[in-house]
Amino acid sequence: MSAEQPVESLRDLALEEAALDLLAARIAAAKKDVRARTQRALDAAAQRDGVERIAAVLPNGAQVATISLRRGETGPVVVDEEALARWVRRTWPDEEWTETRIVRTVKPWKLAELVAEMMAAGAPKIADKATGEVHDVPGVLIRPTRARTHALTWRKTGKAAVAAAWREGQLTxxxxxxxxxxxTDAA
Known part of the structure; x- marks a missing residue:
């Protein structure tokens, strides 16, 4: 026979849930803020000194994680689908790569091919395979497609060390x- 477990108080559970809800909202806001500040600082350090990573070190000197800069990416972005579709239709009139609705659009599979070609070229240009002619593609710009960011990589015992430091008041x-x-607490 097992010993009877005490029944949790509904009031205690309600208070715990409310407290955790508040804490979760504050953690989410604090994490968003510190990630933005860290990104700005990493970008500045990379530009100034070539720094691309920094160690997360506890007050006692233990390294718990590494934060590394991740480069952004640029590539072709369609900014005017109608202009692009008109150009595809004029350039390859015998192909059925566009379709007419209220406006002309490029079929998704062909658009993916064209974007891949422009990505490889690093410019909004397409070389016609039949004629070899290189076309400037209207309606497409080379823009950032993924923002520069950073990643946090934990050391094997890093999370446990941070939890202990938190419990011991070292991260006040x-x-x-x-x-x-x-x-927002009043709301």
Whole structure:
């Protein structure tokens, strides 16, 4: 026979859920803010000194993680589908790569092929395979397609070390925003 477990108080559960909800919202806001500040600092350090990674180190000197810069990507982005569709139709009038609706559009499979060719060329240009003529493609620009960002990589015992440091009060300054009064608390 097993010993009877005490029944949890519904009031205690309600309070725990409310407290965790508030904490989760504050953590999400604090994480978004620190990621933006870290990205700006990494971008500045990379431009100034060539720094692309930084260690996350506890006050006791233990390294718990590494934050590494990830480069953004650029590539062709269709900014005017109608202009692109008109150009595809004029350039290859015998092909059925476009379809007419209210406006002319390029069929998705062909658009994917054209974008891949422009990505390989690094410019909004397409070489006609039949004639060899190189066309400037209207309605397409080379733009950032993925923002420059950063990644956090934990060391094997990093999470446990951070949890211990938190319990021991070593991260008070870094986590002050989680318990500070906020205007949104009144809502």
């Amino acid at each position: 300054a870094q986590l002050a925003a989680l318990t500070a009064p906020a205007d």
